[in-house]
Amino acid sequence: MISSCFAGNTRGRRITMPSVSLPLNNFSKIFVFGFAVCLAAGCAPAEKPAATHAADNPFTEAGERAAATLNADEIIKHVKVLGSDEFEGRGPASRGDRLTQAYLIEELATAGYTPAGVNGTWLQPFDIVAIDSVAPGAWTFARADQQQDFTHREEYVAVSGVQADTARLENAEVVFVGYGIQAPEYDWDDFKGGDLTGKVLLMLNNDPEWDPELFAGDRRLYYGRWDYKFESAALQGAAGAIIIHTTASAGYPWQVVETGWTGEQFELPAAEKPRSQVEAWMTEEAAGKLVAMAGEDLPAMITAARSRDFEPVPLGVTTSLILNNTITGKETANVLGILPGSDPELAGEVVVLTAHHDHLGIGEPDETGDRIYNGAEDNGIGMGIVLAIANAYASMPVAPRRSMLMLFVAAEEQGLLGSRFYADNPTFPAGRIAANMNYDGGNIWGRTRDITFIGYGKSTLDSVVDLVAARQGRIVKPDQFPDRGYYYRSDQISFAKIGVPATYFDEGMDFIGRPADWGRQQIEEYEAVRYHQPSDEYDDSWNLEGAVEDVRLGFWVGLMIANADEMPAWTAGDEFEAARKAALEARME
Known part of the structure; x- marks a missing residue:
């Protein structure tokens, strides 16, 4: 039941809670009627679906205050812990995995979220085979x-x-x-x-x-x-x-x-x-x-x-x-926390933010003898970003209209196993997931004039991202390494396959005060030297000024999706459009 899932201590946060009680797989008549009316009124996707509409002025004072809490220190404090040697590279089903799960649970609980896993817990455990x-x-x-x-x-x-x-x-x-x-x-x-x-x-x-x-x-x-x-x-x-x-x-x-x-x-x-x-x-x-x-x-x-x-x-x-x-049979777990929506008619729908919490654990030593694959950039910073955004949403006096689900998935490095398991066993049916925003890495090199939107052109999320970026004085660019297939390489693809409009944000490459090709050089140097290596560790030279802008952009995009009257839609003819139609039809059964 959503009502029991939402129950919990908000630790003094002033959050307006919905008064609803809906079985996750047996929806009330108000949702079915509202969706049917929407279809009758012509809300179904046209050649290019209508943009996702938010309030007349989505940039509210409360939102501005919440966005202002997003800063470099708020992200780095998590990276320093999750990417430390104590967490042993966060290998699946390891001591570091269990430490990571416990840390995420503590941070979500402190922020005022409630458990959204199985049987009233924070976890969605699943078996893996090593x-x-x-x-x-x-x-x-x-x-x-x-x-x-x-x-x-x-x-x-x-x-x-x-x-x-x-x-x-x-x-x-x-x-x-x-x-x-x-x-x-x-x-x-x-x-x-x-x-x-x-x-x-x-x-x-x-x-x-x-x-x-x-x-x-x-x-x-x-x-x-x-x-x-x-x-x-x-x-x-x-x-x-x-x-x-x-x-x-x-x-x-x-x-x-x-x-x-x-x-x-x-x-x-x-x-x-x-x-x-x-x-x-x-x-x-x-x-x-x-x-x-x-x-x-x-x-x-x-x-x-x-x-x-x-x-x-x-x-x-x-x-x-x-x-x-x-x-060897082992077990790991996804970590889930939810902030209930404030609109009784929309609280049964969720915006899902994801970041994978695993890395490669302890492995072969490098030339220095280091055997711990810390994964600070991949994906300590992604977890830090989602935790920071989670805190920002929870700090608002009135919660977003839709519920916000923070999902930290396991075993991504081994083939997106955690997000695949969630997609096969969702705690919210696909037709009630408004969108997925995935974070896998982040900008550690400074401010940019652009932001990379992996999945640009695939859905009505484009117009929301364009609006927020323009307000920051930046431009949105599609995948700037299109030959690498990034859209299919991280956890957002598991959501897309079940029909959920899904994307993730990557750093831009037009760095302020740097030569034109400097950003590409930094990314390629990281991938050649530190990607999936013990040297992927936090360093004091990291410059998160650009990451903060990216994170604030993500905060606003998530908030606007949560507050919009309609959920996002795939562009007509997109490879995942048919899965979305099936998911929306299933919610009416």
Whole structure:
């Protein structure tokens, strides 16, 4: 019941509470009637849905006072704790994970939020499976009288695709399958109906990016994601899959693959879907040597793959591999706190702010001997931002009209597991989630004239963000690294898949007082040196002036969504529009 979920101590905060009692899955007639009237009045999305309307003057004095509480110190104090060595890198199901959950609960309770997890708690626990695969020091490939060995970590990484004691390839032939994509809507099929059962598929990263009329041009789609590649290979019955890594196609250097795909890997318990035995990555140089065993040239093969007429290329190269796995069942949890809405007719709908609370834990040491992957930027600052915004909303004398759900999801680094679990088991049905705003990282380099809105052009959230940014004297830009597919790489995608308009804000790149390319240089230096490394630690050199502007923008956007008469909508024809329509229809049943 929403009323029982909302009950709790507000610790002196002056918050107007709604007088409603609604089962989460059995909505009252007022919501059904109001939605039906909206549809009859023509509120359904048109070619381009109407903008999300807020009050005549959304920038109220109370909002201004709340926004003013958002400052650098309010964010940094959380980063210093959550990114400290004491929290041991916040690995899933670890001591650091439990410390993180306890910290978030304490901060939400102090702010005046109430538990929004299961059975009246702050948590939504879920099971995960830890798979620790032992890969051989050398992976051998053979063709006729040739043999080529590739060194683990330096040239390849491989993990088990199955939750079993061993994952095995036995004399499996390697077949080059281009991008490994089947996309009928783009008239693209890299497999051409060939029988690939039991093969090892060698495939390119990314999706066809050279033609703006083909796929989405340089904007990466889900087809370009590594998780799609492995899913696609499994659907073909392949025994294994190898993705060829390049920094340009992945958006990060090989060292990120090396650290992320060695040691314990976490998954949700096995579902009834196809899986290949082995999922692997290989450096571009190593892949070149592999195809050369068949007399092929990798650049020429890549050129051939850039065509709808491409057909799979059997290499006549075979390989065997055994991964010995240690399988352990563990538990982690999402952390949820809610601020009840003040409008009885809208309090049963929520605006969800998310930040993942995990990182990589304790792993291989770097050159200094440091083994703790602190994750200060990824995602200590994201948690600090959401906690700061949560406090700002709770400080207002009258709460936003819709309820505000602060959701800190677990195990993002392992494949968005926490947000995927929440999407499959939402505490609010998708049709009652107005929007999701996700925070994954933040600006640590100073003020910018712009802000990056990942997901710009996909929904009516655009107009709200444009309005707030203009008031700050800034401009909104879409993803400034479109080839990296950021929209599909963090927790907002789990909400989008169930139809919820979802986005996240990233730092701008037009830094005030800096050369034109300075911002891009900082981001690329971070990704090359500190991303997913022990060196991702808080540093006193961080300049959060720009982050504060970004956070205040997010505060206003969330408030305007919460106070609007209508929920946001996807742009007509968007890939997630159909899921939204289904979610809205389900709330009327």
